Amino acid sequence: MTSIPPYQIVPLAPQHERAGFSCNDENLDNYLKKNISSDVKRNACSAHVLTETGKNEVLGFYTLSPETITFENAPEEIYRMYRKNRIGVVLLGRYAIHSSLQGKGIGKMMLMKIYSDVYKSKNIISSAGIIVDAKTESAKSFWKSREFVKISQDSQESEKFLLPMKYIEKLFNKPAGS
């Protein structure tokens, strides 16, 4: 369990109240209310929620799952690192903060928890970094602002972005092999 007083980030559990969640993105709201539990049950992803410490109302959530991708359409710097082989990454599939809390730095704190968990897990199963599949202009501009690099444009709406593990390692001051 991670505490960001007065908040905590914990695995999604049956007691968590999801009905009142709204982040101004209907697809994400509906996913949390209707689909997330079945995805967790069939091990398609892990899901974490942000609540006030000791409370159950969901104020933020995210999902993580393993994914493999190729880097054929990535920028030269990234392509040179991974070339055409399929490479393992962590997919940050969904990520949202309740609209009443947006713009207060909570999303940034939730990201730090994700970076820390991905960094710790690399000693067991490593990956090239974290990818996101951004489908709205707002999401695209958010991931760019977090230094994610665009690696492919799958359709007009959908663009994939990568935060390389090297960036995460720098945050925790330990480059690979050191």
Ligand SMILES: CC(C)(COP(=O)(O)OP(=O)(O)OC[C@H]1O[C@@H](n2cnc3c(N)ncnc32)[C@H](O)[C@@H]1OP(=O)(O)O)[C@@H](O)C(=O)NCCC(=O)NCCS
């Ligand atoms: C994206 C989201 C999770 C950010 O959470 P938040 O708590 O509002 O973010 P924070 O207050 O921690 O802000 C983090 C930083 O990102 C910036 N930011 C926030 N939303 C942004 C956007 N749409 N575009 C560009 N930058 C953005 C903030 O200005 C802040 O910058 P700073 O580091 O210079 O202070 C939240 O706005 C949200 O849930 N949006 C709807 C769902 C969504 O788009 N999810 C992402 C795609 S799955």
